[in-house]
Amino acid sequence: MPIYLYKCKNCESEFEKLVRLNDTPDCPACESRDLERQFTAPAISTKKTRDRSFSKARAVAMNTKKEKxxxxxxxxxxYIKDHS
Ligand SMILES: [Zn+2]
Incomplete structure (x- = not known):
């Protein structure tokens, strides 16, 4: 079964989905079926890419949290300075 990358036209979230032929998935975020298929990626390289982009995303998220x-x-x- 191929894995497709979809982009939801409704909420703009992107997700990968394992789909059967002629099967239309729905968006995991908003359940919309108004999706755009991006491209097909072989399963092996997809996993590697996903792991890499996941740890990168996590690093970015941690940095953002630190800044926050x-x-x-x-x-x-x-606030304390102004109100004391
Ligand atoms: Zn959506």
Whole structure:
């Protein structure tokens, strides 16, 4: 069975789906069936790519969280300064 990459035209989320021939999946995020098939990728390289992009995405997410925590701390510091 091929794995297809789909993009939801309704909520713009992208996802991979294992589909049978002529089977139309629905969006896992919003259950819309208004999807755009992006391309077919062989299963083996897809897994590698996914692992790599996953750890990259996780690193980005952690950085974003760190920045958010930092901004929050900064905000609290300024707030205390302004209100004391
Ligand atoms: Zn969707």
């Amino acid at each position: 925590d930092h901004a929050q701390a900064e905000y609290e510091r300024n």
